[in-house]
Amino acid sequence: MLPLLVLGFASGLPLALTGGTLQAWATLDGVSLQSIGFLTLIGSAYTLKFLWAPLVDRYSFPFLGRRRSWILLTQLALAACIAAMGLYSPGTSMLPLAALAVLVAFLSATQDIAFDAYSTDVLRSEERAAGAAIKVLGYRLAMIVSGGLALVLADQWLGWHNTYFLMGAFMAVCALATLMAPEPEVVAAAPRSLAVAVVEPLGEFFRRRGALTLLLLIVLYKLGDAFAGALSTTFLLRGAGFTGTEVGAVNKVFGLAATIFGALAGGTLMARMGLYRSLMMFGLLQAVSNFGYWLLAVTPPHLYSMAAVVVLENLCGGLGTAAFVALLMALCKQEFSATQFALLSALSAVGRTYLAGPLTPPLVEWLGWPGFFVVTVFIALPGLWLLHLRRHEIRALDSDRT
Structure with a gap:
């Protein structure tokens, strides 16, 4: 380690x-x-x-x-x-x-x-x-x-x-x-040729049962978290009325520390709970933690409440990130682990880059900050439903070395 x-x-x-x-x-x-x-x-x-x-x-x-x-x-x-x-x-x-x-x-x-x-x-x-x-x-x-x-x-x-x-x-x-x-x-032996190294990682993955839903799960699992975080700094400054110094201190210090603690706690809990149960529990916590931003949006600004919400959201996000990285590693076949991990991690950024980034501003304008943060909780639910749908395959990954 x-x-x-x-x-x-x-x-x-x-x-x-x-x-x-x-x-x-x-x-x-x-x-x-x-x-x-x-x-x-x-x-x-x-x-x-x-x-x-x-x-x-x-x-x-x-x-x-x-x-x-x-x-x-x-x-x-x-x-x-x-x-x-x-x-x-x-x-x-x-x-x-x-x-x-x-x-x-x-x-x-x-x-x-x-x-x-x-x-x-x-x-x-x-x-x-x-x-x-x-x-x-x-x-x-x-x-x-x-x-x-x-x-x-x-x-x-x-x-x-x-x-x-x-x-x-x-x-x-x-x-x-x-x-x-x-x-x-x-x-594991390297692929026989560059052509095999390009084609076979995809071919091997798509021959698995439920491959398409697994790929969709990778896109959706942290999507609610991505929507909530896309304009979180802008919300704290403009929507909730905190100062730049307050937001910077809390986000950079407490937020980052909470993410690190969440990742370490996630590793400890996963060892006891297994991959599927950890993904489900941490995914639910990620979704529910977005209600903290809703609370900030409907209450007067207070430094302690902002710090508590940022710590909770980053803690739950750290838990989810640790479980998600473990899932990506478990999904890779050793022979093609470089290509498959690169593809899966790039796919995981699709939701954050092409959905959360462009869609968050119009949603905020349409719903307002309180309504938007409630919606982010529901955006997280399809990923959890797909996780439940593929629970047997994910449970099998705990004992499958390749």
Whole structure:
């Protein structure tokens, strides 16, 4: 579990450095709003990573095994590229800095492909719950370091250039965990050809009973949570009337801490309850926790009530995320785990990106904030119904190693 924690940290470290932290640097350096807007496109690699995941399944390097060789090489390349970003400034060298950020995002997405496949391969069925929780914990800790801590270091202590040098050093240290990490007990053979690596992961999945409903479950399981969270910050500021300082402190500190605690608690509870019961219970908690936002919408603003609602919502979301990651790992066949996990995780983002994002504003305008948050509870129910429908297949995953 210790290597998984560090590898989860390495997985989460580059995201903010090419996203929110880079945007903050560009803003403070006087870059135009239009140019900063284009920086959001850098994250496209994380959505499109399934396109080159078959390469990770098909090919490997002659050291450290099929998965760890990819992880090590991407980590070393990331360390160099993140440090290289510290050689430039957004105000004077935006183009080369953005090009490096695109490269970092591509390498980071490739690391994620290999790491997700590795964790799927190396964990026994009874270890998936704890493994999923540890992955989420490492990832969230990295978000704190490369997000909030990096901003403080850049502003108060090191400056932007040295902060990026330091983050590159952190990534290089993470490579030591890759060297320490064990190989899977059962090492599956790679696909015979690239064509097989592209086609067979889909073919193998769709030959399973209820494959289409399982895919729909992946889209819908966290959809209510995605709708409630899409404009949660806007609601707290405009709808509930809290100040930016209040929202920032509660969201960044208490919200993130609650998510981490929820993920760890989810791993502990899953080990006792099993995958299906955990998914159902945590999914119900995710749905019901949205009523907290409804309560804020119909009562006068109070800091303590806002903190309680944010903590509850993030705690339940962390529980659901740990169970959901465990489900994705359990659904992957070891031979094609890189491609299948990349495809399933990309599919899980469909609801958040293409449904929750575009539909939330018109729903709020139509229903108002209180009515909208009530509706988000009902949006979560179809996913739970599909979960119940496929309960026999999901229960079987607890004992199925492949």
